[in-house]
């Protein structure tokens with residue numbers, strides 16, 4: 596059974612939710628604490644054992660490729676100034692993975708973005724990590740991609756992560772209908788992209804982490820546009836689910852939609868709280884702020 600060595604990270608979106616910041620800076624390069632969003636996503640893939648990262652890039656995404664490349668002038672200056680800890684940080688990023696970038700020449704939807712990775716994925720199974728979602732690790736199960744990769748390697752069945760959402764959030768996500776096999780592990784029976792809360796009883800949403808049998812590429816080749824005129828990944832997952840089965844797993848990690856303004860701020864606060872250099876001071880600030888807010892002083 597195949598080990599998962601490749602991951603597709605779609606990063607070709609226009610980032611309209613973050614304009615004007617994203618007019619010149621790709622959404623995936625916005626900073627969380629001291630690193631761009633994409634750094635956390637690539638790090639998750641690497642920690643799950645992925646070796647090749649296939650970046651589906653759009654116009655103006657050079658900054659992402661440059662981020663994972665050598666920066667000669669900067670590294671030379673850091674070496675001369677003896678700033679070895681910073682130099683070490685940069686070389687770690689450069690050596691993280693093979694980043695292979697391929698252009699999605701038209702913005703035809705997430706399904707089309709994944710199919711764009713076919714020349715590099717070839718016949719292999721692969722992971723997909725949406726480039727603007729951040730998930731944390733837990734000491735017991737590692738990160739979400741790790742859970743999915745190990746599940747695929749055990750079962751040879753495509754695996755996706757799911758999370759419970761409130762009624763008001765159902766129409767923001769792909770929603771999975773499921774049958775529970777054991778606690779936290781489900782068979783998917785159907786999927787719908789962004790249904791109204793009245794159109795499905797399920798509240799299991801897809802947070803943007805998947806591991807696919809290569810058969811999904813065959814399905815995507817003949818996929819037709821649907822919701823918003825886009826080729827939706829969820830439609831092809833529906834076919835995959837019928838053809839080959841699809842497992843779904845819950846997870847304990849925290850997850851942030853860093854492509855959304857509130858999610859982005861929450862990710863910054865929570866990851867800064869986890870940061871040894873910032874955590875204590877930020878915590879005292881937050882407690883002080885909270886006291887002021889409760890006292891109505893803001």
Ligand code: G1P
Pocket residue numbers: 705725728767768769770788789800801802803828829852
């Ligand atoms: C995409 C997927 C959707 C998934 C979501 C996760 O939607 O199409 O199924 O639940 O990501 O964030 P988007 O947010 O790109 O509209």
